[in-house]
Amino acid sequence: MKLERTELSLIGVAIAIAILAQFSPNWLVFTLTLAISTALVVMGVVMLMRAGLVSFGQGLFYCLGGYAVGLGGRFLGITDALVLVGLGVVVTTVVAMILGLLMTRYREIFFAMLSLAFSMILYGILVKSHGLGSTDGFGVVDWTLLGFTPGDGQATTTALMLALVLALAIALFLNRYFKSSIGLACEAIRENEVRVEYMGISHRKVLYINYVLAAAVGSVGGSMTALAAGHVDPTMAYWTISGEFVFIAILGGTGHVAAPFIAALIFTLVRTYAVELAPNAWQMILGIVLLLIILFLPKGIWSLFTRKKGAAS
Amino acid sequence: MTEILRTEGLSRYFGAVTAAEDINVTISEGEIVGVIGANGAGKTTFINMVTGYLPPSQGTIAFDGSPIKGMGPRKLMRKGLARSFQIPQLFLELPVIDNLAIALSAAEHRQFQMIRPVRTPERIKAADEILEQMNINHYRDEMVTAMPQGARKLLDIAIAMLGNPRMLLLDEPTSGVSMEEKYTLMDTVMEAVRQRGLTVLFVEHDMEIVQRYVSRILAFASGEVIKDGPVDEVLADAKVQELVTGKHHRTPEKEGDA
Known part of the structure; x- marks a missing residue:
């Protein structure tokens, strides 16, 4: 299979980050890991947005991925990070396959509110579960990676490497997916469901597959956050977290597979520095940033690159 | 008959x-x-x-x-059995060629393919042929929003015909x-x-x-x-x-x- 320019660029950037991480301070490596993990969940939001659906409940799958890692280590004795991430994907996929049967019947505000409701149900269950630490959550077991046990100070870099590999694999897949028959069918559904049906395409099936895939991708983000932070708690399913994912998706735009990664990194850095500079007004700073993006770049930060390309051609 | x-x-x-x-x-x-x-x-x-x-x-x-x-x-x-519409039902924010490529992938029962691009050389050739036949080939890479009403009607009918109807x-x-x-x-x-x-x-x-x-x-x-x-x-x-x-x-x- 011949690699496209985008794919070569993604591989190049991933290698560059992996090399730079060896010389970067721990806080930056950790921030990068969180940004990549967040970007994976945002990627799920973007997949839904491309099909015309806005989810205010992607935190559900983020949380399921995180808790699968926590519970898999705690109750099943699994320590391998890849197996834990895989467990998260399996659990999330099963849940999404059940919820998807209902969710794909709804559009617009109804889809948004229903997705929010399901994530808040999980939040409510976790808050009431004292065995799982209630609102405090619980710690994730020390993990290994394919038999390698990260020593002191190595866990953060190892988590970044794992996040990079998984994110790269997912980004490469989604780059192809967005241009494939089903990827374009999602955009077609957003544009005109009637015509899609008259072409002989089941819009429900397309949306269902897209919904389940978006959930699975989101769960990887949740699992990686849990592995990097070493802790899970119910706020992962709280609606404000899902709102952040939508925020980042709008910030980046839906035009390219790299957009969520750039947006997640900007968001994480803006938030980090906004909290540092204005501890009582950081949400306002984020709000102003979003307003400016909507006003001047309605198709997200990625439109800066496409505009440039358009101007050059 | x-x-x-x-x-x-x-x-x-x-x-x-x-x-x-x-x-x-x-x-x-x-x-x-x-x-x-x-x-x-x-x-x-x-x-x-x-x-x-x-x-x-x-x-x-x-x-x-x-x-x-x-x-x-x-x-x-x-x-x-295929149809076109009084108000053309098209994917306005997609290029004309993609409107046709999606229809062609559906006609081939390959609408769920996830890795292979929708724009295969065979589909592009078939799309080019019908665009030429309908005299709208100059809109090939344009968004549908850039087409006038008459061209949109032709594209709508072209899409209907791509499913090989009788x-x-x-x-x-x-x-x-x-x-x-x-x-x-x-x-x-x-x-x-x-x-x-x-x-x-x-x-x-x-x-x-x-x-x-x-x-x-x-x-x-x-x-x-x-x-x-x-x-x-x-x-x-x-x-x-x-x-x-x-x-x-x-x-x-x-x-x-x-």
């Missing part, structure tokens, strides 16, 4: 309103049939029922000998198109239809267009077919003149006579 479409007692009610009543029609393979009638006469309701957009309240529909009542658009498309139902193919463009548009469509040997049923308000391109007319009024027959016979009918065409309708030259 082989019968391809038959409706018996086809009716549609919206509460107390009768949109279509006891429509009995038989269409043979290869026929080009015009559907005429004033606004609200039941023409689009008839097309919508036949193409699965609207379930009939009563009656039966058979396509190619098998019953199709209750089937949705997807199944009907697979059976060989019968095509066109809902007002020339509405919203300028007088100068109407004949060019219809010539293009009819040429494509002839090449594929399709059966066509098309709704049209412009009697000159109807006379030029069809061999048979179904005249609708108040949800019923008031006259079904050859063009001259239907247009000369007093009831049709009173309810559909107007009494002073003149008879222009037929296609080929010009």
Whole structure:
């Protein structure tokens, strides 16, 4: 299979980050890991947005991925990070396959509110579960990676490497997916469901597959956050977290597979520095940033690159 | 000629309103049939029922000998029944070539492919061919929003034809198109239809267009077919003149006579 320019660029950037991480301070490596993990969940939001659906409940799958890692280590004795991430994907996929049967019947505000409701149900269950630490959550077991046990100070870099590999694999897949028959069918559904049906395409099936895939991708983000932070708690399913994912998706735009990664990194850095500079007004700073993006770049930060390309051609 | 479409007692009610009543029609393979009638006469309701957009309240529909009542658009498309719309149903924010590539992937039953790009060399070739045939190849890489109404109509019909249908139902193919463009548009469509040997049923308000391109007319009024027959016979009918065409309708030259 011949690699496209985008794919070569993604591989190049991933290698560059992996090399730079060896010389970067721990806080930056950790921030990068969180940004990549967040970007994976945002990627799920973007997949839904491309099909015309806005989810205010992607935190559900983020949380399921995180808790699968926590519970898999705690109750099943699994320590391998890849197996834990895989467990998260399996659990999330099963849940999404059940919820998807209902969710794909709804559009617009109804889809948004229903997705929010399901994530808040999980939040409510976790808050009431004292065995799982209630609102405090619980710690994730020390993990290994394919038999390698990260020593002191190595866990953060190892988590970044794992996040990079998984994110790269997912980004490469989604780059192809967005241009494939089903990827374009999602955009077609957003544009005109009637015509899609008259072409002989089941819009429900397309949306269902897209919904389940978006959930699975989101769960990887949740699992990686849990592995990097070493802790899970119910706020992962709280609606404000899902709102952040939508925020980042709008910030980046839906035009390219790299957009969520750039947006997640900007968001994480803006938030980090906004909290540092204005501890009582950081949400306002984020709000102003979003307003400016909507006003001047309605198709997200990625439109800066496409505009440039358009101007050059 | 082989019968391809038959409706018996086809009716549609919206509460107390009768949109279509006891429509009995038989269409043979290869026929080009015009559907005429004033606004609200039941023409689009008839097309919508036949193409699965609207379930009939009563009656039966058979396509190619098998019953199709209750089937949705997807199944009907697979059976060989396609349609275009009065307002073209297109993917406005996608390039023209992608509109066609999606239709082609669906026609090949490959709409769920996840890795292979939708724009395969074979699909691009097929899309280019139909764009050229419809004389809209210069819009190939444009967004649909950049196309004028006439070109959109042609793209809508091209998409319908990509599913390899046996019968095509066109809902007002020339509405919203300028007088100068109407004949060019219809010539293009009819040429494509002839090449594929399709059966066509098309709704049209412009009697000159109807006379030029069809061999048979179904005249609708108040949800019923008031006259079904050859063009001259239907247009000369007093009831049709009173309810559909107007009494002073003149008879222009037929296609080929010009």
